[in-house]
Amino acid sequence: MLATGFPSGRAPRRLAPIERPRARPGCLVSAEERAALVDHRPGAVRREDRRTLLAVDLGLALVEGEDGRLPTVFEVQVPRPRDEVVPPLRHFRLEHLDQCLQFLHTHPEAPLASPRYHPPPSLPPGGCPNGPPSLEWPVRGGEGLLAASKSIIGNYFEDLTPGREIVHAVPRTVTEGDQALYIALTANRYPLACDAEFARRLGFRRELVDDLLVFHTVFGKSVPDVSLNAVANLGYADVRFGVPVYPGDTITASTKVLGWRESSAGDTGVTWVHTVGENQHGDEVLSFIRWVLMDKRDKATNSGVDDAPKTPAAVDAKHLHIPAELDLSRFDSAVTGGRAWWEDYEPGERIHHVEGVAIEEAEHQMAARLYQNIARAHFNAHALKGSRFGKRVIYGGHIISMARALSFNGLENVVRILAFNGGTHSNPTFAGDTVFAWTDVLERIDLGRPDCGALRLRLVGVKNSDPRTEEQPFKVADDQGRERYHPNVVLDLDYTVLIPRRR
Amino acid sequence: MLATGFPSGRAPRRLAPIERPRARPGCLVSAEERAALVDHRPGAVRREDRRTLLAVDLGLALVEGEDGRLPTVFEVQVPRPRDEVVPPLRHFRLEHLDQCLQFLHTHPEAPLASPRYHPPPSLPPGGCPNGPPSLEWPVRGGEGLLAASKSIIGNYFEDLTPGREIVHAVPRTVTEGDQALYIALTANRYPLACDAEFARRLGFRRELVDDLLVFHTVFGKSVPDVSLNAVANLGYADVRFGVPVYPGDTITASTKVLGWRESSAGDTGVTWVHTVGENQHGDEVLSFIRWVLMDKRDKATNSGVDDAPKTPAAVDAKHLHIPAELDLSRFDSAVTGGRAWWEDYEPGERIHHVEGVAIEEAEHQMAARLYQNIARAHFNAHALKGSRFGKRVIYGGHIISMARALSFNGLENVVRILAFNGGTHSNPTFAGDTVFAWTDVLERIDLGRPDCGALRLRLVGVKNSDPRTEEQPFKVADDQGRERYHPNVVLDLDYTVLIPRRR
Amino acid sequence: MLATGFPSGRAPRRLAPIERPRARPGCLVSAEERAALVDHRPGAVRREDRRTLLAVDLGLALVEGEDGRLPTVFEVQVPRPRDEVVPPLRHFRLEHLDQCLQFLHTHPEAPLASPRYHPPPSLPPGGCPNGPPSLEWPVRGGEGLLAASKSIIGNYFEDLTPGREIVHAVPRTVTEGDQALYIALTANRYPLACDAEFARRLGFRRELVDDLLVFHTVFGKSVPDVSLNAVANLGYADVRFGVPVYPGDTITASTKVLGWRESSAGDTGVTWVHTVGENQHGDEVLSFIRWVLMDKRDKATNSGVDDAPKTPAAVDAKHLHIPAELDLSRFDSAVTGGRAWWEDYEPGERIHHVEGVAIEEAEHQMAARLYQNIARAHFNAHALKGSRFGKRVIYGGHIISMARALSFNGLENVVRILAFNGGTHSNPTFAGDTVFAWTDVLERIDLGRPDCGALRLRLVGVKNSDPRTEEQPFKVADDQGRERYHPNVVLDLDYTVLIPRRR
Incomplete structure (x- = not known):
């Protein structure tokens, strides 16, 4: 039983890279798309790339960051029967991802990808400019790294974008x-x-x-x-x-x-x-x-969003x-x-x-x-x-x-x-x-x-x-x-x- | 929003006096009866009269006090359909009345009566010597002064007179x-x-x-x-x-x-x-x-009542x-x-x-x-x-x-x-x-x-x-x-x- | 109202002794059997005999102790209709018995037996070597001494013998x-x-x-x-x-x-x-x-019992x-x-x-x-x-x-x-x-x-x-x-x- 730190005894394994064109900054892309840009040679992986690779490993989608900025990570939706009510996406806790990155930073020898990774059968034609992704990939099992993602830490300001709808759990x-x-x-x-x-x-x-x-x-x-x-x-x-x-x-x-x-x-x-x-x-x-x-x-980024609704007196x-x-x-x-x-x-x-x-x-x-x-x-x-x-x-x-x-x-x-x-x-x-x-x-x-x-x-x-x-x-x-x-x-x-x- | 003191912004208005014979001390009378005895000219209204007038304004009955003593005030019963259970009278909280009087004392210019006051269609023939009043006048709306009376502070020793029956609220x-x-x-x-x-x-x-x-x-x-x-x-x-x-x-x-x-x-x-x-x-x-x-x-008045019932061992x-x-x-x-x-x-x-x-x-x-x-x-x-x-x-x-x-x-x-x-x-x-x-x-x-x-x-x-x-x-x-x-x-x-x- | 000590104002009364052969040590016997061995003459009753007599008075069964050792006391079962579920015996609280003994020790003049005692119609043929007794005598009414026994202080290690079955009260x-x-x-x-x-x-x-x-x-x-x-x-x-x-x-x-x-x-x-x-x-x-x-x-006696069951992993x-x-x-x-x-x-x-x-x-x-x-x-x-x-x-x-x-x-x-x-x-x-x-x-x-x-x-x-x-x-x-x-x-x-x- 491990006392602290990284939960799994198993080491995560290395990603098979995928060649993809560079995504547009600010645009929603699959982690796989982003991962195609990463130089995977030992020692060459930068911090933001590690985050990307982790995201791939976790079956996530990204909003591409500006150069040198870490991308925002979105969780993908699990597939659902068509006749079921589909709740909106929950946003992945970046905090967890950062904990993983912290681990990787101090353990640069740790491989990243999972052998369970398989390219999705159909990738979206080129990312989507706004809103939650429509991708329907399975959430990938943990291999240690996904562990934290199974629990929810709650949304932050950035997560509750106007127009988003949430069906709350547990009637x-x-x-x-x-x-x-x-x-x-x-x-x-x-x-x-x-x-x-x-x-x-x-x-x-x-x-x-x-x-x-x-x-x-x-x-x-x-x-x-x-x-x-x-x-x-x-x-x-x-x-x-x-x-x-x-x-x-x-x-x-x-x-x-x-x-x-x-x-x-x-x-x-x-x-x-x-x-x-x-x-x-x-x-x-x-x-x-x-x-x-x-x-x-x-907290460091100020988007300046100001879209307050009118409420009746x-x-x-x-x-x-x-x-x-x-x-x-x-x-x-x-x-x-x-x-x-x-x-x-x-x-x-x-x-x-x-x-x-x-x-x-x-x-x-x-x-x-x-x-x-x-x-x-x-x-x-x-x-x-x-x-x-x-x-x-x-x-x-x-x-x-x-x-x-x-x-x-x-x-x-x-x-x-x-x-x-x-x-x-x-x-x-x-x-x-x-x-x-x-x-x-x-x-x-x-x-x-x-x-x-x-x-x-x-x-x-x-x-x-x-x-x-x-x-x-x-x-x-x-x-x-x-x-x-x-x-x-x-x-x-x-x-x-x-x-x-x-x- | 007022921080303290008298709740209403509206000033209460002056009473239309009614001529009535003087009631017997200790006898239950309507506030109106008592009010007939009050000298209503500006500056002439004494403290106990003010209480009486307030009681009229509030649609109350009084037990006439001795000379110089404040009357006890009873609340009148609301009219009810004959086939409904009629709860006994609740006693009006004199304490509240005194709060109103305190206000009037420091604001002698305040008029007293309410334009909403109308003489009851039929007054009782001459007050009743014992027990709760049988009058059936509507409780009058607040105009500010009734405010305090809407909540109950609970009965005191004097209020629970032997023989009184109370149907408790909220089954x-x-x-x-x-x-x-x-x-x-x-x-x-x-x-x-x-x-x-x-x-x-x-x-x-x-x-x-x-x-x-x-x-x-x-x-x-x-x-x-x-x-x-x-x-x-x-x-x-x-x-x-x-x-x-x-x-x-x-x-x-x-x-x-x-x-x-x-x-x-x-x-x-x-x-x-x-x-x-x-x-x-x-x-x-x-x-x-x-x-x-x-x-x-x-607490200052000692009635000496001593009517304890026998209870079985x-x-x-x-x-x-x-x-x-x-x-x-x-x-x-x-x-x-x-x-x-x-x-x-x-x-x-x-x-x-x-x-x-x-x-x-x-x-x-x-x-x-x-x-x-x-x-x-x-x-x-x-x-x-x-x-x-x-x-x-x-x-x-x-x-x-x-x-x-x-x-x-x-x-x-x-x-x-x-x-x-x-x-x-x-x-x-x-x-x-x-x-x-x-x-x-x-x-x-x-x-x-x-x-x-x-x-x-x-x-x-x-x-x-x-x-x-x-x-x-x-x-x-x-x-x-x-x-x-x-x-x-x-x-x-x-x-x-x-x-x-x-x- | 007594402040402390022995609860009843009535003194318990003396036992009518029964002649019985000596029981085998470690064997379950009726208290009556054991009582037959007691020298009842005033002043002659020893502490362990007093316990025995109390047990008789309370309608209990005993496990015969070694010489000089106090017997373990079991409570007898109340009779029940045949078609009802019969709960297993509850063990009598020896602690209570010892409180009674303490009283008797300081009041040696107190008689022991109850006039309500009657020999059971059929005694078991000779005690039983193992398990709970099959006797079916009524629990005897208090006469003061049983008082403490009406409440339960809970079982101790010795009371929960392997094989014992208990139907718990209060579904x-x-x-x-x-x-x-x-x-x-x-x-x-x-x-x-x-x-x-x-x-x-x-x-x-x-x-x-x-x-x-x-x-x-x-x-x-x-x-x-x-x-x-x-x-x-x-x-x-x-x-x-x-x-x-x-x-x-x-x-x-x-x-x-x-x-x-x-x-x-x-x-x-x-x-x-x-x-x-x-x-x-x-x-x-x-x-x-x-x-x-x-x-x-x-706590002073070490039986050395060691009969731990295997439990599945x-x-x-x-x-x-x-x-x-x-x-x-x-x-x-x-x-x-x-x-x-x-x-x-x-x-x-x-x-x-x-x-x-x-x-x-x-x-x-x-x-x-x-x-x-x-x-x-x-x-x-x-x-x-x-x-x-x-x-x-x-x-x-x-x-x-x-x-x-x-x-x-x-x-x-x-x-x-x-x-x-x-x-x-x-x-x-x-x-x-x-x-x-x-x-x-x-x-x-x-x-x-x-x-x-x-x-x-x-x-x-x-x-x-x-x-x-x-x-x-x-x-x-x-x-x-x-x-x-x-x-x-x-x-x-x-x-x-x-x-x-x-x-």
Whole structure:
């Protein structure tokens, strides 16, 4: 058993070179094409050539670099039956390739090619200028070198090119077990998610999966592909809650990249994505836009890309989905304990939700894991010792859930969430913090129905300060006079809910 | 966004006064009646009148105070369809009203009334001398001032007047998800709650919701109305376990106030309540009396009320509910691992339950949240920093569950809990404590059946001391020579269980 | 209420002696037989005789000791209906008997026998030389002395004699609630356990209970009888995963003792057991061999027993169970996100699973409790303060689950676990540790099917060191030059999985 370094005991073997014309810089080529240009004589192989050869050995495609620049490496797609949904390409982790190169650099005698290499039956006519390669070569077995490629380290800024679509892995059947855990982790009391009788009286088959549990499930699915390497989750827009989800339904998620903007320093960038969740019947249960601050893989290169999409300031009323089965004629406020109706909430009104709840490491970890959200900021205590905060950061969605559960006290008659118009995790939350919440009523939205209306609300989460009894500013000016969220303010969520009208 | 203070940007507007005769002190009147007495000329409105006017503005009823005393304010009931269950009144939080008054005091120019105010079509003939008002006016929308009233801060001693009945909000469908969590949080092994095959052989449709999970669910429902502001949960009596609860059943809870006794200092008081839980068919699944030490809202006034109910020393045998479907002919002790039967437990016998289990913050928080028990003593670490213990106190019911789960070792054949005769959370438990338990057999109760009998047991919970191997007194004398529970003793529960007789 | 010491207020009463011939040393006899030899005159009863008389009083059987040696005491079996499964004997806790003796020693005036004692109708013809007794006397009711015996303290090395069979108590219906918790505690993403649609496409009725949740459930059942007093769980062999378990299935477990080997010092010993789990239809869902380092009850006596069984180095391919319903024709790697197939995994290849996850006390306690695993090393913080590590040790199975969940990244297409060939919890893990994992591909096993093959993998768990980026030896030499696992290596699991072949 090897202790460190290169995983395989077997030495990789030398590549059989292929003669090919030189590819155009910036153009996608097969690694084989590029490899044709390499001088394979012992001692003559340069570092960038070694990378190319490795890529060939691994069955990869390359984007040809400029002279003296290392090529970007793309992974090839595995062949698939024609009638199957084909997920888009995942980008190979260059980092792994560089680890291999590091090894090769210190072991220049190591041969490179694999005897398992065979030229693909048909190479593309000359590389393709844009987009992912259409090549369909098999992913080659490891021989040691491919090992690292079987696991995914997550995408970087460069990987999420606008227009790219990703079907996220591992759909999730949400059960009453998940619902129980959601309640145990948040103290959620909105009765539509915990009282089957109430739900039936409102026209549903049984209790519904809580709106935010749906949100977290879809969000969690997107993490491995979108935000595993995110520096920060910056915001949400146009978040629409669709058809109700019942325990037993299975949720699938997919994401399309909407746009990107590199930072002026070139070391990070903001990526906009649109994620959609569907149930097993293909009905949309949720869709949302979010934008994320991403690390760049190659921090030294500044591409200057700036293609940020426009996002709506609020979800248009015509996109607010009222479940077809909803029947409020038997809505009973004895069940909710609520005393106020749509008409009773006045814009400008503030509702303090009174209670505060401390959060423990075990709780937020269990919450994020329940959603199969594997973002390392919430889990990898070892790695985070060296991070900015030195510790685990609580999944922002958990804070939304905590604040939302607290908000039941004062919003008891709210039936469901219709939309997030926008939202910001304005400061991080850590284990040991106590979270409080208040709601500002922003707008009463007439849905043109006699039975219910919508309320646009601002849900604010605050940590370690009881805003009902303590002086707690919302925003403060920083040293440069810019308005910033007060450090205790951890959530600013502008969202829209459905609530019955007074009868 | 306002950082603090009064929530609405809009100023409330002036009241149209109504001429009415002066109400009798101590008598319930409508706010409108009281408002008729107010001199509304600018600068002439006194503080107590401002409160009255606010109450009118909010659609409230008042209990007329003595001269110079602020009136107590009651919230009016919303109108309801006749065929719906009508919950009793919730008491308006005077504290909120005082926050509004504080604002008005510092902003005397602010007008008071709302243009939305309209005199109720029919006023009651002259107020009512006792009890909650029978008025049925709509709760008026906020205009800023009602904002705070939408959330509930919980009742105080004065609010829980004997005879008052409360239907608790948010019935709960208990699922196999809750059951799984209950097991994960307690290590419960009684097979009726985790072995569907065993349950079927005993005549049940499937496994049952654990008796204590039912208890905690009903108890949790009562917390927002009964014990949110409780200083301490003092004791239980006459706790009867009714028809079995199956996963999927929905539990509703209601409470009637039985009596009260003010402390001699007048700053607190003890309140006795009777709480009943029912399933979706209206069958009683649990009923219990508990008494709670409550904070008073007005600590300066000593009413001297002393109307404590009598509680039975033990649940009468005729109230022990044996499920009709129970068939012990196929009871198999290979399933339970138990070796002892009803006849084998001798009064005077002590059974040490051997194991000890540490409790973490995350665990007791998840347990209490699972039961939707929002008592702040278990959660609000921020506020509790200034409390007597300086930290979160574990929900006493969780300790019952821990001790009960430990008790399986030695009571394996027990089928279910029939009753709590009495119980005391004798000392608080905190995260990090390790809990142990023993059982003293108090009595063998002959149920007049050949298949089973009842055992009256004392379940004692101890922290941070293994009573099987360490010297662990049960009670000790304090400085004044009074007998007190040893500080390590955290639970003293006198309860009755059902167990098969030897065949 | 007695604070400590002897539990009953009632004094036990004197035995009516029975005349019997002297039993042969080392032979199993009834306590009554032995009691016939005792000189009952006041003051004449010796310590070992008192033990004998107590045993009679408790309805026990004895293994006759040598002269001057205390006899080993066995508990007798309760009578059972003929058509019921009869569990094997549980061994009486001698420790409890010794506590009683201690009491008697300091209270020599206490009479011994019970008036409830009656000679059994038929005594066995003359004791039995080997194995458990076939006597069928009732367990006698307490009278104070039996009290301690009602609870179980767990078996010691001496108690688990080869050939002994134990049906474990408390079968467990595994629900979707358990599954949800399993996901929340491990972040498990293998879709067969969380995507009902995927499972249906593969021929199953719905999602399956995760393989490791089945493992832990069966393992947990065995703990009270096998490993409650284990010093360490040393290893696994021949672990076979059987028919799939669906949510709602009920799992029963039983164990047969395969062999034992006393340590040369005589204070501990290794016990090999074979444990089998079955569903409610009697289908085998799991079977495994494990060996455990046990404390000896009597550390002073060295029996020299050495009867270790042979365990296979790997589960034979013919014992790998492929579910009959499995249909891979509709296997969709878009669901798993996997890109590699059976053919793609090369022996010698190493797959780093990238992420690391911290573990909290609450999490591992909830995990072990979910499995109803009550081993005190995971829970009893109070007792463990004086232990080798001074704190709770995480259930090794939880580490397997954590590592397995991490392994999804790189093994996405794996359908299920077929076998553990061997496994070692090479070092303990504690709360606060961060766990990482890698997989070494050991072997590609051709199952003779066109649709799938098996992979033999080594799953290695590492704590507090990221083996992908940090120098992390697997084994190191200790002071004596022996090869040991590096202290960070917490799991070395050799297991076999099922994975589709490329189509």
